[in-house]
Amino acid sequence: MVISIKNADIYQKENLVLSNVNFEVNEGEFVYLIGKTGSGKSSLLKTLYAELWLEKGQASVAGHELHTLRKKETPELRRKIGIVFQDFQLLTDRNVKKNLEFFMKAMGWSDGTQIANRIQEVLRQVDLPDVLQKMPHQLSGGEQQRIAIARALLNYPQVIMADEPTGNLDPEKSLDILKLFLKINEESNTAVLMATHDLELIERYPKRTIFCDKGTVNDLTESL
DSSP: OOEEEEEEEEEETTEEEEEEEEEEEOTTOEEEEEOOTTSSHHHHHHHHTTSSOOOEEEEEETTEEGGGOOGGGHHHHHTTEEEEOTTOOOOTTSOHHHHHHHHHHHTTOOOHHHHHHHHHHHHHHTTOTTOTTOOGGGSOHHHHHHHHHHHHHTTOOSEEEEESTTTTSOHHHHHHHHHHHHHHHHHHOOEEEEEEOOHHHHHHSOOEEEEEETTEEEEOTTOO
């Protein structure tokens, strides 16, 4: 089990966003997190990767207990998970190679050969093996998101948390990105928790679905 959250209240600053949250994500599982804009999806993910503090309840992510986690332990948690954002968050002043090198060094990698080999591996996984020298602005939105997914894969994460990863993409690119997540999930057995409000994607590729609505979280168990 890579994620377990029990009797948790999720806050954004002093505002209670979700109450009494209970669910688990198993190793290698693919789970959608759905809900309208403002329903608490992002706050829940931010709590799970320790951007927001868990105010009440218990949660475990990649073997780390969030309810007892100290701030200095957050980097160790982040080394075991991959995070993908809607807006890519690539460094615009450097090329793809230097973007990925920067991340790896921040994660504690130091051997140049290992860094170079791992970068090539993840770029092949996202079907962009030849973009090392390109700047982010030279890539399409879909390609930038693939680089962001490659970055999330670099440290062999136990789980990838994706916050509206198709939100800035057209329907065709959105479908491509979802297919990539499904491929990564299947081939590497990496768990994926993907927040989205794109119900068409879920209907085309149904998986277990967790629904944020009116301050609660409900497991729809693949009923869509």
